[in-house]
Amino acid sequence: MAEVDVGKPLPAITSEAKPFWEAAAQNKLVMQRCRDCQAYVWTPRPACYECGSERLEWQELSGKGQVYSFTVIRQVVGRAASMAFEKEIPYVIAWIDLDEGPRMISNVVGCPVEDVKLGMTVSVVFEQQSPEVWLPKFKPLVS
Ligand SMILES: [Zn+2]
Structure with a gap:
């Protein structure tokens, strides 16, 4: 691998x-x-x-949900600045209300940050970070 x-x-x-x-x-x-x-x-x-x-x-779970709230990260400071976060700005951190009810925090990916809206319907995608860790993130669901 x-x-x-x-x-x-x-x-x-x-x-x-x-x-x-x-x-x-x-x-x-x-x-x-x-x-x-x-x-x-x-x-x-x-x-x-x-x-x-x-x-x-x-x-x-279905992996589908809606954006409950979000923020756009446009600057990273301190220790994070020396890590790979800086390469990804601007990026979105969001609360996702899953269709089954629970709320989880994640990133919205797969679209420009300007396109992220409250209530937007999203679907989970997994991004590999290491051999064992695949992070759930959410992309706009085009219906
Ligand atoms: Zn119980």
């Missing part, structure tokens, strides 16, 4: 989050869901934060 080095700090693959990263490497977005109260649990953890149940199971 070719060496992948994106020049950025990467998420640690903890035991709780391992199933998430394994699915992401297969371009599938999964999330824990509580078998007792049906709440989605994000980020991965040993117990439901709504009811405390440890009866969590992994479910595959």
Whole structure:
């Protein structure tokens, strides 16, 4: 396998989050869901934060959602300036409301930053960052 080095700090693959990263490497977005109260649990953890149940199971999501809020990063400072973030400005950090209900933070990619709008419909894409880490990001969904 070719060496992948994106020049950025990467998420640690903890035991709780391992199933998430394994699915992401297969371009599938999964999330824990509580078998007792049906709440989605994000980020991965040993117990439901709504009811405390440890009866969590992994479910595959549609990967579709809408932009709830976002910001455009036009300048990076400090330690980040020496990393690969600078090459990517301007870029978008957004809250994505997934169709199933949970909200996750990610990037909107695949369009000019000026085209990103509140309520915009988006779909997940996975960008490989290392042999193990594929980050879920979101691109405009053209219907
Ligand atoms: Zn619960």
